[in-house]
Amino acid sequence: MAEKRDYYEALGVERSVSADELKKVYRKLALKYHPDRNKSGDAEARFKEISEAYQVLSDPQKREIYDRYGHAGLQGGGFQAGFQNVDEIFSQFSDLFSDFFGFGGASPRGRSGGRRGADIEYPLKIDFLEAVHGCDKEIMVPKKALCDVCGGSGARPGTTPITCSTCGGRGEVIQAQMFLRIRTACPSCHGEGFIIEHHCDRCHGRGFIPSREKLTVSIPAGVDDDMQLRLSGKGEPGLRGAPPGDLYVTIRVEPHADFRRKGLDIISQIAIGYPQACFGATIQVPTVDGDRELHIPSGTPSGKVFVLRDSGVPSVRTGRRGDHHVQVVVAVPKSMSPEETELVRKLAEVQNERVNERGFWRDLVTRLTH
Ligand SMILES: [Zn+2]
Ligand SMILES: [Zn+2]
Incomplete structure (x- = not known):
């Protein structure tokens, strides 16, 4: 078996990392390697790796054992590190994921229909006194919009995408490797299950066009630097009827001369x-x-x-x-x-x-x- 990577290294954090910081880093990485949004071949493996690292390091007792004895300390001794599959990760961290992605751990995946829109992070500077008393802020968020010509299908109007012949429309293929059978995103259609022959001229087949949305954010009194507000459904739109992502507004409080x-x-x-x-x-x-x-x-x-x-x-x-x-x-x-x-x-x-x-x-x- 290949040498297992150090958990701190897998998450790219210092050994002295705080619990809060750890959660933040895991959140970022989980968003990046989430297998529903990252179709690259090794995303799922990375997702499992960081989730295992987080599972151990977020538990003070396990973290202490790991700090002292490394991976060997966690073998046996009553607990099992690591996950068999992605669904197990979702069920273990369902609280976290509903926080992160706006859905529960139950069944976030599902290849039929489109992909949920991506989340957006938007940093917002406010004055010290605005943070103390709360305020309404108008922001202009750069984000994609569904293409107004093809409605997001990516196909030139009057044409229809054809079912991918490599995967038969499933979006994934099974590769036999040694004695393992591994499911991966279909290389022909990149996991979509269909192929667009005639691309829409406006969006070049992407289904999206660049856009901006004006939003009013209600900032509650007492917010502090680095706090995040989630605006559910205000992220990127989803394709083919899938729900939009969320918008995360990260608060940056300007220092005050007197306080x-x-x-x-x-x-x-x-x-x-x-x-x-x-x-x-x-x-x-x-x-x-x-x-x-x-x-x-x-x-x-x-x-x-x-x-x-x-x-x-x-x-x-x-x-x-x-x-x-x-x-x-x-x-x-x-x-x-x-x-x-x-x-x-x-x-x-x-x-x-x-x-x-x-x-x-x-x-x-x-x-x-x-
Ligand atoms: Zn289009
Ligand atoms: Zn395919």
Whole structure:
């Protein structure tokens, strides 16, 4: 038997890959090698290989054994890695596949009729505040449309495709190899089951023409960078009555000058003057909902963090909002007026003796480091 490929290598990931990243990579590869959409000869084998790798690496216990002992560790010991056929993969990962492709694991295949349209991924940039509050975005998605001349058949109007004589219309042929019988896509008709003799002039037999579709995407409040929205049925059209694919809109959130996001919380800084820190003050703090009043008590040290409850980002799922953490920084002016200079000099004269006393700053430093 041929040497088995390393699972990490099969998926093209680092050994330190996170569970989330692993799922993402598998999703991409599964879309690529899905035997219903990839008709190349080795697609099914690759699909099985990546699915086996994912089956093992997505299970923390199996992954640990594999990391320690390699393929040998997974033989015996009660579990079986790998799949006999593609349908088994669909049934094991039915949840994943309904996520990915919009159908369950039950029976996604079926050679009769056309192929389901391909999925499209569309990256969409939005502002930071649009992500926090949600928005409607109009997008123009480049995608194929069914040819308006032949209606997607690919055949010149007035002519009909003929049944492929190599496979008798089944779209696949059985090849005998050693003692194995392998089903592969028919080489004459590329799995279609028919051959077009007279190509449509408009689409050159492809059935599709390039097009664009204008769509409005409703972006829920709280979306984060890299989140994906699925628009069911908005992918490429299917041929010969097959359903269309899905559109995946990948959100790219632009950074904000004042706010940073950490989970559902917002983090920002605000500068105050030394007198405000000493005497306390009521200041205006910019939040994602606009300015909000914040009362700062007297004797506030630089670096102190105040929490504005429920002024953070809403959860996409529950709508519950995080908090806004605002850190107060006592600012030192870059330049001062003669009057300010005079007053600060006076302060320095008064403070100088005390500053040199042991423990003058100790209180403050203790509060900052805790
Ligand atoms: Zn056409
Ligand atoms: Zn054929």
